[in-house]
Amino acid sequence: MKKVRIGIIGMGRIGKIHYDNLKNKVENTEVVSFSDPFFKESLEIPNLEVEALVSCKEVDAVIICSPTNTHADYISLCAKHKKDVFCEKPHDLSLPRVIESLQEVKAAGIKLMLGFNRRFDPNFLKIKKLVMDGKIGEPFLIKITSRDPAPPSLSYLKSSGGMFLDMTIHDFDMARYIMGKEVTEVYAVGGAFVSEDVISANDIDIATVTLKFEDNTMALIDNSRKAVYGYDQRLEVFGSGGMAKAENNNHDTHTLYNEIGAHSSLPLDFFMDRYTSSYLNEIKSFINSIVLGTNVSVTGEDGFQALKIGIAAGISIRENRPVKINEINQLQSIL
Ligand SMILES: NC(=O)c1ccc[n+]([C@@H]2O[C@H](COP(=O)([O-])OP(=O)(O)OC[C@H]3O[C@@H](n4cnc5c(N)ncnc54)[C@H](O)[C@@H]3O)[C@@H](O)[C@H]2O)c1
Numbered sequence: 434m435k436k437v438r439i440g441i442i443g444m445g446r447i448g449k450i451h452y453d454n455l456k457n458k459v460e461n462t463e464v465v466s467f468s469d470p471f472f473k474e475s476l477e478i479p480n481l482e483v484e485a486l487v488s489c490k491e492v493d494a495v496i497i498c499s500p501t502n503t504h505a506d507y508i509s510l511c512a513k514h515k516k517d518v519f520c521e522k523p524h525d526l527s528l529p530r531v532i533e534s535l536q537e538v539k540a541a542g543i544k545l546m547l548g549f550n551r552r553f554d555p556n557f558l559k560i561k562k563l564v565m566d567g568k569i570g571e572p573f574l575i576k577i578t579s580r581d582p583a584p585p586s587l588s589y590l591k592s593s594g595g596m597f598l599d600m601t602i603h604d605f606d607m608a609r610y611i612m613g614k615e616v617t618e619v620y621a622v623g624g625a626f627v628s629e630d631v632i633s634a635n636d637i638d639i640a641t642v643t644l645k646f647e648d649n650t651m652a653l654i655d656n657s658r659k660a661v662y663g664y665d666q667r668l669e670v671f672g673s674g675g676m677a678k679a680e681n682n683n684h685d686t687h688t689l690y691n692e693i694g695a696h697s698s699l700p701l702d703f704f705m706d707r708y709t710s711s712y713l714n715e716i717k718s719f720i721n722s723i724v725l726g727t728n729v730s731v732t733g734e735d736g737f738q739a740l741k742i743g744i745a746a747g748i749s750i751r752e753n754r755p756v757k758i759n760e761i762n763q764l765q766s767i768l
Pocket of ligand 1: 442443444445446447448468469470471472483498499500501503521522523548549550589599704
């Protein structure tokens with residue numbers, strides 16, 4: 434079988450994860466080039482200008498892992514050169530650019546998959562299946578805790594689009610995915626408590642977000658950019674017939690009991706180790722969609738819906754009120 438030849442744009446934290454998986458762990462695939470103007474190490478493959486990489490005849494598909502504010506432009510470039518594309522979340526920060534690039538993707542007939550890797554996490558997949566199989570009856574409420582161990586660098590924060598579009602966007606997607614419903618209203622509360630850099634970037638670092646779904650059921654998300662005990666990733670769905678929850682993945686499962694208490698391991702350190710299998714599963718899913726000619730499992734529409742929820746959450750904080758997704762739809766129609 435002919436290998437899918439891949440070009441990767443951006444070889445930072447997440448670019449390296451996809452590179453390693455595609456190079457060493459995914460069948461029918463070859464990484465042939467990458468593009469990163471600031472990458473100084475040498476890899477076995479050439480570092481090309483972005484346009485040279487995307488237009489290259491030896492590249493069948495592109496993985497976009499550059500800073501968020503470049504994503505829509507690079508997706509447009511992939512559409513222009515008819516290359517299938519996997520793009521890291523979020524699609525972009527600019528709603529008009531997202532709409533435009535989605536239209537270009539459709540017109541070009543290329544595949545676009547968004548990097549919502551948590552959908553491929555074995556724990557959360559189990560919860561999704563339990564909910565879908567009716568094991569907790571009618572689901573009323575999903576609660577998601579998502580706290581990073583430490584904030585990213587100031588330069589990352591400045592191009593990230595803020596906590597809701599950079600970090601909580603995973604949780605917005607997870608809430609939609611697990612509940613299988615669309616969000617209609619968002620109410621967010623938050624502030625900057627744990628990081629001077631976050632204050633410099635004019636962002637927030639701790640927040641709660643309440644989502645209302647189309648049938649009035651709910652999601653409650655709590656986020657922090659810093660948790661001194663590690664990467665805190667938990668999820669719970671409460672329904673008429675019970676409750677399903679996924680706890681943290683810890684370094685190990687031991688517990689030491691002694692005269693001052695019971696002590697066990699901390700959660701895993703960060704996304705690179707906590708979500709290892711999800712990154713592998715999602716990129717395999719993208720490659721399979723190309724090899725088998727099937728639809729991608731996380732679509733541009735999924736990215737668009739999560740982005741709109743994030744934009745609504747930002748307005749909610751600024752204006753101290755619940756924001757309907759319809760307001761964003763109306764905003765979209767005048768853009
Ligand atoms: N799915 C996830 O769990 C996850 C995790 C981390 C980051 N991300 C997303 O991936 C993207 C990158 O994040 P990161 O943490 O890897 O950031 P990073 O800062 O570690 O890496 C970004 C890389 O892009 C390079 N770069 C900068 N400008 C570029 C350009 N114009 N063209 C090509 N390369 C360029 C930089 O040199 C750097 O190596 C962001 O959009 C982020 O939201 C997703």
